[in-house]
Amino acid sequence: MRLIHTLLGVLLLLLVVGSILRTLVVPRGLYSALVHRLWGVLRTVLRLWATPFGSYRAQDRALTWLAPLVLLGMLGVWLSGMLLAYTLLLHGTSELSWSVSIREAGSSLFTLGYASGERLQLSAIDFMAAASGPLVIALQIAYLPTLYAAYQRRETEVTLLQSRAGEPAWGPELLARQSLVDTETALPQLYRDWERLAADIGESHSNYPVLLSFRSPQPNRSWVVGLTAVMDAAALHLALCPRSAPPEARLVIRAGFTAMRDIGRSLRVDFDADPDPETPIRLTYGEYLGAVAMITAAGFPRERPVEDAWRHFHGWRVNYEALAYELARRSDSVPALWTGPRDFRAPVIPPARPTDRRPENSRPSPPPL
Secondary structure: OHHHHHHHHHHHHHHHHHHHHHHHHOOOOOOOHHHHHHHHHHHHHHHHHHHHHOOHHHHHHHHOOHHHHHHHHHHHHHHHHHHHHHHHHHHHOOOOOHHHHHHHHHHHHOOOOOOOOOOHHHHHHHHHHHHHHHHHHHHHHHHHHHHHHHHHHHHHHHHHHHHHHOOOOOHHHHHHHHHHOOOHHHHHHHHHHHHHHHHHHHHHHHHOHHHHHOOOOOOOOOHHHHHHHHHHHHHHHHHHOOOOOOHHHHHHHHHHHHHHHHHHHHOOOOOOOOOOOOOOOOOOHHHHHHHHHHHHHOOOOOOOOHHHHHHHHHHHHOOOHHHHHHHHHHOOOOOEOOOOOOOOOOOOEOOOOOOOOOOHHHOOOOOOO
């Protein structure tokens, strides 16, 4: 039995070390079963706690605690796993009882030193345990600045998008606002900024999936809603204005769905990597027509008939719609327009547009539909 306990201790120690390396050290989007299961359990508990309040705001307040609880849970599971592994090793390689083994393992792992003895045959295990505890805690502490740096870069652009695409963000609203305030020339730079941000999000969120649990400071903001809005705006721009649309519109769509696919692979989400342009999408033709009418009324030009533009818009959106909906669902983001359903019941929240307070004679007349 002691040999079995020793082998179990070695196996458990290797599993814990492997989880730590996959999560904190290896710079690649490797699947972490620990993070995924912790996220699933804690998300379910927090959502159930908020369900009786029956509103998205209640869900948002509860899920604000998801990221810190996942971080603490990871550290707790790793240390507990190491404590059990070293207990098995000490018990399996000596005549120590279970109570003495766990006492010595805890004393060594947390470098307390109160259970030291003159058992030379156990020195190697004690030294390993004494080195493991501080190392795991140090890695977790070093992990936090990386997370918060990525979080701040993400939220800066999401906050800047609020004045351009509304809150929550919506692609057609982005185009309409630029037309209403005559800032269409700023769209290429916006697409460039979000192309770079999409690459950043794809790298950071696939390497550190816990970032998906970090919510925006304001309840009606979300990085996945913002990225989907920018991609929808670019797709509409290309579909309606094929000659004047900037090349940056194509690039931001490509960068956006590439980032979503990188994150999807790290989360083991099934998706079609090369969808047919004719594959059905969940956005309806009626919703598309309503959006085009709105942006046209705001002064956005059209170079292609609405019916023909639908096929092109459909062909762009099929590349990212399914993944965007799945990431929005998993991150419990604000239920914005064109972002799919959520796991909680809440009405779709349209973007709030500020009141136009210019004098009546200075407002441009909207073009006819």
